[in-house]
Amino acid sequence: MAAKHFVGALCLSAMLVGAGGAQTSAAAVTPTPAELHAAAMPTHDDTWWKHALVYEIYPRSFQDSNGDGVGDLNGMTQRLDYLQGLGVDAIWIAPMFPSPQVDFGYDVSDFLTVDPQYGSLADMDKLIAEAKKRKIRICLDWVVNHTSDKHKWFEESASNRTNSKADWYVWNDGKKATDAGVGTYQKKFEHDGMVPPNNWESVFGGSAWTWVPARKQFYYHKFYVQQPDLNYRNPAVEKAMFDGMRFWMDRGVAGFRLDAVPTLFEDPQLRDEAETGGVNAQGDPNLKDTYTSNLADVHAVMQRMRAVVAKYPGDRVLIGETYLPNTAALEEWYGGSRRDELQLPMDMLVGFPDRAGGKTLSAPYLRQYITEAETELHGSQPLFVFDNHDNERSHDRYNDGTHAAEIDKAIAAVLLTSKATALMYYGEELGMPTSTPTRVEDVKDPIGVTGWPKEKGRDGERTPMQWDGSPQSGFSSNGKTWLPVPGNYVSLNVAAEAADPSSLLNWHKKLIAMRRTMPALHDGGVVMLDTANSNVLSYVRTAPAGAKAVVVSLNLSGTPQTVSLDLKGAGLGSAVTPLLASSDGLMGATTVESLMLPAYGSFVAQVK
Numbered sequence: 080m081a082a083k084h085f086v087g088a089l090c091l092s093a094m095l096v097g098a099g100g101a102q103t104s105a106a107a108v109t110p111t112p113a114e115l116h117a118a119a120m121p122t123h124d125d126t127w128w129k130h131a132l133v134y135e136i137y138p139r140s141f142q143d144s145n146g147d148g149v150g151d152l153n154g155m156t157q158r159l160d161y162l163q164g165l166g167v168d169a170i171w172i173a174p175m176f177p178s179p180q181v182d183f184g185y186d187v188s189d190f191l192t193v194d195p196q197y198g199s200l201a202d203m204d205k206l207i208a209e210a211k212k213r214k215i216r217i218c219l220d221w222v223v224n225h226t227s228d229k230h231k232w233f234e235e236s237a238s239n240r241t242n243s244k245a246d247w248y249v250w251n252d253g254k255k256a257t258d259a260g261v262g263t264y265q266k267k268f269e270h271d272g273m274v275p276p277n278n279w280e281s282v283f284g285g286s287a288w289t290w291v292p293a294r295k296q297f298y299y300h301k302f303y304v305q306q307p308d309l310n311y312r313n314p315a316v317e318k319a320m321f322d323g324m325r326f327w328m329d330r331g332v333a334g335f336r337l338d339a340v341p342t343l344f345e346d347p348q349l350r351d352e353a354e355t356g357g358v359n360a361q362g363d364p365n366l367k368d369t370y371t372s373n374l375a376d377v378h379a380v381m382q383r384m385r386a387v388v389a390k391y392p393g394d395r396v397l398i399g400e401t402y403l404p405n406t407a408a409l410e411e412w413y414g415g416s417r418r419d420e421l422q423l424p425m426d427m428l429v430g431f432p433d434r435a436g437g438k439t440l441s442a443p444y445l446r447q448y449i450t451e452a453e454t455e456l457h458g459s460q461p462l463f464v465f466d467n468h469d470n471e472r473s474h475d476r477y478n479d480g481t482h483a484a485e486i487d488k489a490i491a492a493v494l495l496t497s498k499a500t501a502l503m504y505y506g507e508e509l510g511m512p513t514s515t516p517t518r519v520e521d522v523k524d525p526i527g528v529t530g531w532p533k534e535k536g537r538d539g540e541r542t543p544m545q546w547d548g549s550p551q552s553g554f555s556s557n558g559k560t561w562l563p564v565p566g567n568y569v570s571l572n573v574a575a576e577a578a579d580p581s582s583l584l585n586w587h588k589k590l591i592a593m594r595r596t597m598p599a600l601h602d603g604g605v606v607m608l609d610t611a612n613s614n615v616l617s618y619v620r621t622a623p624a625g626a627k628a629v630v631v632s633l634n635l636s637g638t639p640q641t642v643s644l645d646l647k648g649a650g651l652g653s654a655v656t657p658l659l660a661s662s663d664g665l666m667g668a669t670t671v672e673s674l675m676l677p678a679y680g681s682f683v684a685q686v687k
Contacts, residue, residue, distance in 0.1 A: 108406065114454035118498075119604040121623040128334070128396045128422060128500060129460045130601060131168035132591055133218070135336075135504045137468050138175045138197050139183065140543045140562065143555035150543070150554070152198035156206045159213055161573065165508065166591035169216040171336045171398065173468055175203075176222075179229050181305045182525060183541075184220075185338060186227035190323040200330075207331040216333035218398065223320060224339040225306040232319075233307050237291050237298070247316050248307045249299035249345065251276045253288070262351075264364065271295065278351045279371055284361030284529040287371075301342050301371060303525055311343045311380055321387050334388070334396035337421070341401060343377045346370035360534030373403070378411065381420035398462065398502075399424035402434060406451040413459040423462040423500055426452055429493075430465035430473070440477050440490070442616040442635045446607055449497060449618075453605050463497060465490050466504035472540050475513045479637055484510070485679035488586050488661045489633050492681045495590040496620065496631045498605045505544055508587040509576055514565040515539035523562065538562055547574040589659050593683070598626035606649060608632075614640050615676060619649060619686070628686040630655060634676035644671040646686065655684035 110118070142154025152175065162170065174184030175197045184194070193203050207217050226233055236244040253273040254261055265274040268286040275288035275297050281304065288297035289304050298307045309316050324335060352366040359365055381397075388395045401424040403409050409428070414420035427434050428448045432441075452461035465473040477486050487510045494501050516522050516538055519531040527536015543560050545568040546553030551560055552568035565571075576582035594600045603620035614636040622628040628651055634640045646653055653672045660666050661681040668674060668684065676682060 108451050108455055110450060110454035115606075117458060118450070118453040119606045119621055121599075121603045121621050123602050123623065126394050127168065127216070128394060130594070131500050132166055132495075132594070133169045133171055133398070133462075133500065133502045134162060134165075134167040135171045135173065135467060135502065137173045137505065137541050140541055140554075141505055142544065142546075143557065143560070146556040147196070148555050148557035148560040149196055151196065152193065152202040152206050156202075156209050159206075159209055159215065162215060163213040165588060166595060167215055169218055169333060170210065171218045171502075172220060174220045174222055174338075179227055179305065181227070182303050183523075185222055186225075186229075186303065186306050187222045188227040188229045189231075190222075190320075191326055204330060211331070217331070218334040218336055218396065219327055219332050220338055221320075221324065221335040222338045223309075224342050225300065225302060225308045228305045228307055238293055240294050240296070246313050247310055249310050250294065250296045251288070251299070251349065252295075253290075253297045273297075276349045278364075278366065279345075279349075280352075280363050280366060283526050284359075284363060299345065301339070308342070308345070311376075312347075317380060317383070321384065324384075324387060328388070328391050328395060332395075333393065334398065336398040336400065338400050340381075340399050341373040341377060341403070342371060343380060344374040346374065360530035373408065378414070378420060381412070382414065385414075385419055385421070396423060397421045401425050402427050404434070406448065406455045410456050410459075413456060416457045418457065418459055423460060425464050425502065426461050426499070427464065428452075429463050430490075431470065440486070440635050442612060442614055442633075445493060445616050445635070446610060449493075449605070450607060453498060461497075461499035462502055463494055463499040464502040464504075465494060466507045466540075467502075468504065468541055469537055470540065471515075472504075472511060472513045473507070474510050482637060482679045484583065485661055485677070485681070487583050489635060489679050489681050491583070491587050491590055492631065492633055492683065493616070495587070495594055496600060496629070496683060498603065498620065501594075504540075508584050509545060509571060509573065510583045511542075511545060511571065512565070512567070513539035514542045514563075545572040547572050586659070586661075590683075593629075593658060597629060597685075598623045599629040599685075603629065608644050608646075609642060612640075612642065614638075615642050617642060617644055619646065619651070621649075629658070630671055630684050630686055632671070632674060632676060632682045634678065634680045637678045639675060639677050639680075641673060641675045642671070643673055646671065651686050654687040656687060657682070657684045659683045 139150045141150045142158050143150050144153035175193055176187045177189040177194045178184045178186050193200055210217055232244050232247050235242050236247050253276050256266055256269045256272055256274045261274055262278055264278050268275050270290035275286050279287040281287045281300055283303045287299055290297050300307050350370050352370055355365045357365050388397055399412055399421045401412050409424055412421050412424035432444055473490055474487055515535050522528050522536050524536030524538050526534055542562050543554035543564045548569045552564045552572055576584035599620040599622040602623050606619045608617040615634050617632040620629045632642055653670045655671055657666045657668050662677050665682050
């Protein structure tokens with residue numbers, strides 16, 4: 080019977096070629112029959128990260144153990160039992176290195192130890208050891224593109240033009256302010272009669288070039304002025320950063336999330352970026368990033384980095400922060416068919432539709448990009464993500480004002496029943512909302528300070544974890560936490576949701592448990608169903624031999640929808656046993672021949 084499921088699923092996949100190829104405004108890729116055949120095939124590979132749930136922790140905001148109002152490493156250790164109970168396989172810790180905290184840790188002043196406000200190296204060793212006891216791995220956020228201007232490397236580099244670190248950063252003489260072709264924007268940043276060499280801008284506002292009198296040169300910073308970019312054209316820089324990775328892997332770290340990794344190289348000709356019209360929140364002209372992001376040079380560095388990591392046992396992993404325009408660009412970050420670069424570049428297309436021209440969750444959109452992830456990556460493992468520390472939480476991005484709870488459950492179902500490694504952000508399992516400051520004087524995030532009121536920063540998605548209904552929600556004993564605990568913590572917290580069988584937290588726990596224990600969700604292939612449906616996303620996770628397939632159907636519209644899912648082409652009958660549904664009425668379903676899904680309703684069932 081299992082073999083029949085298997086062959087039938089492949090037949091069905093061939094039937095679906097091109098069925099939904101033109102359903103979104105983004106350029107769609109039509110998979111070939113061979114690609115759909117491969118996607119429908121169950122696989123078995125015990126490599127841990129291919130089945131993992133990775134959980135991002137913003138260290139300032141997870142758990143304060145010493146009452147200073149700021150989260151820390153010992154606080155994470157205290158909460159490991161919770162993470163184990165949730166089903167987490169690995170923790171990605173946002174930067175916990177020493178830092179002036181201009182960009183809250185993403186301005187690193189020492190890559191080889193722990194910021195005292197978060198603890199010590201001994202505390203990190205304890206966290207790694209205690210997590211290992213619970214079969215949880217630790218991954219670090221490796222800020223690979225830049226350092227703090229207070230890092231000893233930059234302090235030496237900035238001192239003169241002849242020191243040993245003189246070319247560890249990107250320096251340039253600039254242009255004379257009187258030179259022909261110097262633009263008005265550049266002249267705003269004139270120093271000693273010199274202006275930046277081009278019109279490149281910092282993400283945080285203003286020119287991406289800052290003048291240093293001691294060198295009489297400008298240094299480049301893609302991000303904040305206190306975050307000078309490293310010069311990866313200098314082999315010594317690459318060696319130093321790789322040595323830092325070895326230091327942490329020697330201590331037991333399982334891998335790294337590579338921050339802003341597409342920005343490692345800039346155009347050596349320093350050509351101006353093209354203007355796209357209008358201005359951004361900081362009042363600067365909107366520019367393309369053709370010459371400052373995703374240059375081809377970065378891939379050779381990734382190949383060498385992968386070779387370093389591969390020398391360590393235990394399948395150490397490289398996760399990339401890869402905001403890219405399409406699946407074809409994402410595929411390059413795996414190393415294409417060679418698969419010799421990152422194991423898990425983040426697919427931001429599925430969970431962040433605005434990256435591909437979409438506006439909100441929709442069945443055609445998700446169908447297209449999930450299919451592309453399964454067919455256009457040379458069999459590499461996708462990594463899906465809906466939430467992180469840089470974006471408004473999905474609870475708010477997709478909330479229609481009426482069906483927030485149902486939408487949260489549908490998002491979780493997409494993330495946790497797809498054939499992809501899953502990345503979650505702390506509090507996502509609770510439906511924690513974004514709590515954006517209402518006054519500029521309360522903003523901590525630098526981009527919110529410079530961009531107010533058009534850009535209010537990222538504080539809203541970084542508020543303390545909501546553990547219980549006690550003061551400060553159990554996050555801290557300090558009445559003044561680094562960011563305020565949102566007022567909804569009294570009812571929206573771990574303790575309250577753990578006690579509610581219908582809560583989003585328990586919904587996540589059930590999905591995660593199914594991912595771990597059910598062969599179809601653990602190893603099964605993917606076949607899209609009902610591909611002309613513009614409201615409902617449906618698919619089958621095919622089953623390995625001896626197991627049963629799982630069907631998933633998600634209404635991504637605000638009105639009830641009736642679907643009729645024909646599984647005969649997959650060699651499957653229509654009879655099902657419900658596993659999980661967002662509506663109690665769906666738990667009585669016995670077939671998918673006529674299934675009524677309420678607004679944003681979710682249904683997961685095993686095929687008999």
